[in-house]
Amino acid sequence: AQKITQTQPGMFVQEKEAVTLDCTYDTSDPSYGLFWYKQPSSGEMIFLIYQGSYDQQNATEGRYSLNFQKARKSANLVISASQLGDSAMYFCAMREDNTDKLIFGTGTRLQVFP
């Protein structure tokens, strides 16, 4: 069955340091997409990065990169040079391309301190 797991309820990182947010997934569909979203306290969902199951290279978008390890079914988000504005909830999500079903993990609350 389709499943997304985020095992870190909360993470702390000092400003300008890098941080890795963990995400593992499970699916029987060979074609799928993995997403990361940021949700600040305002509640809006901000898209960060996408990785397709057949993509050979890890996705990168500015300070965000996705460490995709297909055999281990993990899709960790790496944020480099953390900023105070990065403090928010971060959600990993997966969509099975066969069904378009898009599910989310329980999230990780990241707090960046000076």
Place this chain on the structure above:
Amino acid sequence: DGGITQSPKYLFRKEGQNVTLSCEQNLNHDAMYWYRQDPGQGLRLIYYSQIVNDFQKGDIAEGYSVSREKKESFPLTVTSAQKNPTAFYLCASSLTGSTEAFFGQGTRLTVV
């Protein structure tokens, strides 16, 4: 401007009443989704639809109903059968197989 619109932003209802949350998109997206989010929690899928006149239950469909009569619209009805309806509801849409799903601003429903 293209986007996805949820209305209203805040909604108050008395216990036992049905309430319908609106979700409209002008992005020509095929797939639309409804999620429920409780405080400090993740997003749980209620219903989703890939095409007009078709939809599938998500993980927590009990007490909710949807319709997809038009591609642009995917309203969610929270029925009186939903035991704990107070929550933040998010609607999303995407093109099939696309690299991003777009979200509305959400509706915060409070049942008193």
